[in-house]
Amino acid sequence: MATLDPSHRAAFEAAKGFMPLDEGLALHAAAGDAAARLPGLPLLEVGTYCGRSTILLAAAARAARTVAVTVDHHRGSEEQQPGWEYHDKELVDPEVGLMDTLPTFRRTLHAAGLEDDVIAVAGRSPQVAAVWGRPVALVFIDGGHTDEHATADYEGWAPHVAPDGLLVVHDVFPDPADGGQAPYRVYRRALDSGAFTEVSVTRSLRVLRRTGPGI
Ligand code: SAH
Ligand code: MG
Numbered sequence: 001m002a003t004l005d006p007s008h009r010a011a012f013e014a015a016k017g018f019m020p021l022d023e024g025l026a027l028h029a030a031a032g033d034a035a036a037r038l039p040g041l042p043l044l045e046v047g048t049y050c051g052r053s054t055i056l057l058a059a060a061a062r063a064a065r066t067v068a069v070t071v072d073h074h075r076g077s078e079e080q081q082p083g084w085e086y087h088d089k090e091l092v093d094p095e096v097g098l099m100d101t102l103p104t105f106r107r108t109l110h111a112a113g114l115e116d117d118v119i120a121v122a123g124r125s126p127q128v129a130a131v132w133g134r135p136v137a138l139v140f141i142d143g144g145h146t147d148e149h150a151t152a153d154y155e156g157w158a159p160h161v162a163p164d165g166l167l168v169v170h171d172v173f174p175d176p177a178d179g180g181q182a183p184y185r186v187y188r189r190a191l192d193s194g195a196f197t198e199v200s201v202t203r204s205l206r207v208l209r210r211t212g213p214g215i
Contacts (some may be wrong), residue, residue: 002028002029002033002060004025004028004059005059007112008056011055011108011111011112011114012052015052015055015111016049016052017049017050018049018142019052019053019142019170023170023204025202026200026205027053027056027057027140027170027205028056028059030138030166030168030199030207031056031060031068031138032063034138034165034166035060035137036064038162038164038165039066040066041135041136041162042067042069043067043068043069044069044070044136044138044139045068045069045071045142046071046141046153046157047071047140047141048074048105048120050091050101051070051106051112054105054108054109054114054118057118058109058114059112059117061118062114067117068119069119070118070121071143072101072102072105072120072143074100074102075098075099075100076091076099076101077143077144078146079145080099081099102120105120125143125149125156126152126153126155129153129156130156132157134160135162135165136160136162136165137166138165138167139157139158139166139168140168140170141153141154141157141168141170142170142171145171145180145182147182147185150182150185151182153186154186154189154190158190158196158215161210162210163210164209164211165209166199166208166209166210167196168206168207168208169183169186169187170183172204172206178204179204187206187208194212194214195211195212195213195214196210196211197209197211
Protein backbone atom coordinates (compact mmCIF):
# COMPACT_ATOMS: atom_id res chain seq x y z
CA MET A 1 0.00 0.00 0.00
CA ALA A 2 1.31 3.47 -0.87
CA THR A 3 2.49 5.42 2.15
CA LEU A 4 1.68 9.07 2.64
CA ASP A 5 4.82 11.22 2.64
CA PRO A 6 5.36 12.68 6.16
CA SER A 7 5.27 16.25 4.86
CA HIS A 8 1.94 15.59 3.11
CA ARG A 9 0.59 13.94 6.21
CA ALA A 10 1.60 16.95 8.30
CA ALA A 11 -0.07 19.32 5.81
CA PHE A 12 -3.21 17.16 5.87
CA GLU A 13 -3.34 17.21 9.67
CA ALA A 14 -2.87 20.99 9.71
CA ALA A 15 -5.60 21.66 7.12
CA LYS A 16 -9.13 22.74 7.98
CA GLY A 17 -11.76 20.23 7.00
CA PHE A 18 -13.84 17.18 7.69
CA MET A 19 -11.65 14.19 6.89
CA PRO A 20 -10.41 12.13 9.88
CA LEU A 21 -6.98 10.51 9.60
CA ASP A 22 -8.08 6.86 9.39
CA GLU A 23 -10.61 7.54 6.65
CA GLY A 24 -8.10 9.83 4.94
CA LEU A 25 -5.47 7.11 4.83
CA ALA A 26 -8.05 4.76 3.27
CA LEU A 27 -8.87 7.42 0.67
CA HIS A 28 -5.17 7.90 -0.07
CA ALA A 29 -4.69 4.14 -0.47
CA ALA A 30 -7.69 3.90 -2.82
CA ALA A 31 -6.39 6.82 -4.86
CA GLY A 32 -2.93 5.27 -5.11
CA ASP A 33 -4.43 1.95 -6.17
CA ALA A 34 -6.72 3.46 -8.83
CA ALA A 35 -4.00 5.74 -10.22
CA ALA A 36 -1.51 2.87 -10.48
CA ARG A 37 -3.96 0.49 -12.15
CA LEU A 38 -5.34 3.07 -14.61
CA PRO A 39 -2.28 5.04 -15.72
CA GLY A 40 -2.86 8.50 -17.09
CA LEU A 41 -6.43 8.86 -15.88
CA PRO A 42 -7.15 11.69 -13.43
CA LEU A 43 -8.53 11.41 -9.90
CA LEU A 44 -11.63 13.51 -9.25
CA GLU A 45 -13.05 14.95 -6.03
CA VAL A 46 -16.44 16.59 -5.49
CA GLY A 47 -16.25 18.81 -2.38
CA THR A 48 -12.91 20.58 -2.06
CA TYR A 49 -13.78 22.82 0.93
CA CYS A 50 -10.34 23.91 2.26
CA GLY A 51 -8.37 21.17 0.53
CA ARG A 52 -7.88 18.72 3.39
CA SER A 53 -8.84 15.60 1.42
CA THR A 54 -7.50 17.12 -1.81
CA ILE A 55 -3.99 16.75 -0.36
CA LEU A 56 -4.49 12.98 -0.28
CA LEU A 57 -5.65 12.73 -3.89
CA ALA A 58 -2.88 15.11 -4.99
CA ALA A 59 -0.18 13.08 -3.23
CA ALA A 60 -1.45 9.89 -4.91
CA ALA A 61 -1.69 11.67 -8.27
CA ARG A 62 1.87 12.94 -7.98
CA ALA A 63 3.22 9.47 -7.16
CA ALA A 64 1.48 8.04 -10.25
CA ARG A 65 2.30 11.03 -12.49
CA THR A 66 -1.30 11.95 -13.02
CA VAL A 67 -3.44 14.81 -11.69
CA ALA A 68 -6.20 15.40 -9.16
CA VAL A 69 -9.20 17.47 -10.20
CA THR A 70 -11.28 18.97 -7.40
CA VAL A 71 -14.69 20.58 -7.87
CA ASP A 72 -16.46 23.00 -5.50
CA HIS A 73 -18.45 26.21 -5.88
CA HIS A 74 -16.62 27.29 -2.70
CA ARG A 75 -19.77 28.84 -1.19
CA GLY A 76 -20.20 26.04 1.34
CA SER A 77 -22.87 23.42 1.93
CA GLU A 78 -26.15 24.08 3.74
CA GLU A 79 -24.76 23.07 7.14
CA GLN A 80 -21.76 25.40 6.72
CA GLN A 81 -23.82 28.58 6.30
CA PRO A 82 -24.01 31.24 9.08
CA GLY A 83 -26.05 29.97 12.02
CA TRP A 84 -25.56 26.29 11.13
CA GLU A 85 -23.60 23.62 12.96
CA TYR A 86 -20.51 23.55 10.74
CA HIS A 87 -20.15 27.27 10.08
CA ASP A 88 -16.64 28.74 10.32
CA LYS A 89 -16.82 32.53 10.38
CA GLU A 90 -13.18 32.83 9.29
CA LEU A 91 -14.34 31.54 5.88
CA VAL A 92 -16.74 34.39 5.10
CA ASP A 93 -15.64 36.87 2.43
CA PRO A 94 -16.33 40.19 4.20
CA GLU A 95 -16.76 42.05 0.92
CA VAL A 96 -19.58 39.92 -0.45
CA GLY A 97 -20.81 38.45 2.84
CA LEU A 98 -20.77 34.86 1.59
CA MET A 99 -18.62 31.83 2.35
CA ASP A 100 -15.50 31.61 0.21
CA THR A 101 -13.25 28.62 0.85
CA LEU A 102 -11.13 29.14 -2.27
CA PRO A 103 -8.41 31.35 -0.64
CA THR A 104 -7.95 28.91 2.26
CA PHE A 105 -7.88 25.98 -0.17
CA ARG A 106 -5.10 27.70 -2.14
CA ARG A 107 -3.07 28.22 1.05
CA THR A 108 -3.56 24.56 2.02
CA LEU A 109 -2.22 23.29 -1.30
CA HIS A 110 0.65 25.74 -1.25
CA ALA A 111 1.65 24.64 2.25
CA ALA A 112 1.52 21.00 1.12
CA GLY A 113 3.71 21.73 -1.91
CA LEU A 114 1.10 20.12 -4.16
CA GLU A 115 -0.14 23.01 -6.29
CA ASP A 116 1.21 21.47 -9.50
CA ASP A 117 -0.68 18.23 -8.92
CA VAL A 118 -4.18 19.71 -8.72
CA ILE A 119 -6.63 21.31 -11.12
CA ALA A 120 -9.21 23.23 -9.10
CA VAL A 121 -12.58 23.78 -10.74
CA ALA A 122 -14.76 26.45 -9.14
CA GLY A 123 -18.28 25.52 -10.13
CA ARG A 124 -21.40 23.54 -9.36
CA SER A 125 -20.84 19.81 -9.50
CA PRO A 126 -23.69 18.92 -11.92
CA GLN A 127 -22.66 21.66 -14.35
CA VAL A 128 -19.03 20.52 -14.31
CA ALA A 129 -20.05 16.87 -14.71
CA ALA A 130 -22.20 17.78 -17.71
CA VAL A 131 -19.23 19.22 -19.62
CA TRP A 132 -16.72 16.61 -18.44
CA GLY A 133 -15.61 14.45 -21.35
CA ARG A 134 -13.31 11.63 -20.26
CA PRO A 135 -13.05 8.64 -17.93
CA VAL A 136 -11.49 9.04 -14.50
CA ALA A 137 -9.63 6.51 -12.35
CA LEU A 138 -11.46 7.52 -9.17
CA VAL A 139 -14.43 9.67 -8.21
CA PHE A 140 -14.60 10.80 -4.59
CA ILE A 141 -18.04 12.11 -3.60
CA ASP A 142 -17.89 14.45 -0.58
CA GLY A 143 -20.00 17.43 -1.69
CA GLY A 144 -23.46 18.53 -0.59
CA HIS A 145 -25.22 16.11 1.73
CA THR A 146 -28.84 16.78 0.79
CA ASP A 147 -30.53 14.12 -1.34
CA GLU A 148 -30.70 16.61 -4.19
CA HIS A 149 -26.95 17.28 -4.20
CA ALA A 150 -25.71 13.77 -3.39
CA THR A 151 -27.98 12.27 -6.07
CA ALA A 152 -26.84 14.80 -8.66
CA ASP A 153 -23.20 14.06 -7.79
CA TYR A 154 -23.78 10.35 -8.28
CA GLU A 155 -25.75 10.74 -11.50
CA GLY A 156 -23.27 13.27 -12.88
CA TRP A 157 -20.02 11.56 -11.98
CA ALA A 158 -20.54 7.79 -11.62
CA PRO A 159 -20.82 7.36 -15.42
CA HIS A 160 -17.31 8.86 -15.75
CA VAL A 161 -15.67 6.19 -13.56
CA ALA A 162 -13.55 4.03 -15.88
CA PRO A 163 -14.04 0.25 -15.92
CA ASP A 164 -12.10 -1.05 -12.87
CA GLY A 165 -11.97 2.51 -11.52
CA LEU A 166 -13.12 3.40 -8.02
CA LEU A 167 -16.10 5.27 -6.62
CA VAL A 168 -15.49 6.49 -3.07
CA VAL A 169 -18.31 7.92 -0.97
CA HIS A 170 -17.77 9.73 2.34
CA ASP A 171 -20.18 10.14 5.26
CA VAL A 172 -22.03 6.88 4.65
CA PHE A 173 -24.11 6.19 7.78
CA PRO A 174 -26.41 3.16 7.57
CA ASP A 175 -27.89 4.09 10.97
CA PRO A 176 -29.76 7.44 10.86
CA ALA A 177 -28.67 8.04 14.48
CA ASP A 178 -25.09 8.49 13.20
CA GLY A 179 -25.74 11.04 10.46
CA GLY A 180 -27.67 12.11 7.37
CA GLN A 181 -28.82 9.43 4.95
CA ALA A 182 -28.20 10.97 1.53
CA PRO A 183 -24.64 9.61 1.06
CA TYR A 184 -25.85 6.21 2.32
CA ARG A 185 -28.65 6.21 -0.25
CA VAL A 186 -26.14 7.03 -3.00
CA TYR A 187 -23.88 4.20 -1.82
CA ARG A 188 -26.85 1.78 -1.82
CA ARG A 189 -27.87 2.92 -5.26
CA ALA A 190 -24.35 2.34 -6.61
CA LEU A 191 -24.30 -1.21 -5.23
CA ASP A 192 -27.88 -1.97 -6.30
CA SER A 193 -27.12 -0.81 -9.86
CA GLY A 194 -24.86 -3.83 -10.28
CA ALA A 195 -22.17 -1.59 -11.72
CA PHE A 196 -20.15 -1.36 -8.49
CA THR A 197 -18.75 -3.89 -6.01
CA GLU A 198 -17.60 -2.97 -2.51
CA VAL A 199 -13.84 -3.04 -1.97
CA SER A 200 -13.39 -1.61 1.53
CA VAL A 201 -15.14 0.04 4.47
CA THR A 202 -13.31 2.42 6.80
CA ARG A 203 -15.97 3.80 9.12
CA SER A 204 -18.02 6.17 6.92
CA LEU A 205 -15.66 5.93 3.92
CA ARG A 206 -16.81 3.36 1.35
CA VAL A 207 -14.71 2.30 -1.61
CA LEU A 208 -16.48 0.66 -4.56
CA ARG A 209 -14.99 -0.67 -7.78
CA ARG A 210 -16.65 -0.40 -11.15
CA THR A 211 -17.19 -3.99 -12.21
CA GLY A 212 -20.19 -3.66 -14.52
CA PRO A 213 -21.64 -1.44 -17.23
CA GLY A 214 -25.05 -0.08 -16.15
CA ILE A 215 -25.07 2.79 -13.64
N1 SAH B 1 -13.59 17.08 1.28
C1 SAH B 1 -13.57 18.14 2.26
C2 SAH B 1 -14.93 18.48 2.83
C3 SAH B 1 -15.98 18.89 1.83
S1 SAH B 1 -17.32 19.75 2.57
C4 SAH B 1 -12.58 17.83 3.37
O1 SAH B 1 -11.84 16.86 3.31
O2 SAH B 1 -12.51 18.57 4.34
C5 SAH B 1 -18.46 19.85 1.24
C6 SAH B 1 -18.10 20.86 0.17
O3 SAH B 1 -18.98 20.61 -0.92
C7 SAH B 1 -18.30 22.33 0.54
O4 SAH B 1 -17.09 23.03 0.39
C8 SAH B 1 -19.36 22.84 -0.44
O5 SAH B 1 -19.13 24.16 -0.94
C9 SAH B 1 -19.28 21.84 -1.57
N2 SAH B 1 -20.52 21.66 -2.32
C10 SAH B 1 -21.75 21.39 -1.84
N3 SAH B 1 -22.63 21.25 -2.84
C11 SAH B 1 -21.94 21.47 -4.00
C12 SAH B 1 -22.28 21.47 -5.39
N4 SAH B 1 -23.54 21.22 -5.79
N5 SAH B 1 -21.33 21.73 -6.28
C13 SAH B 1 -20.06 21.99 -5.90
N6 SAH B 1 -19.66 21.99 -4.60
C14 SAH B 1 -20.59 21.73 -3.66
MG1 MG C 1 -17.24 14.33 4.25
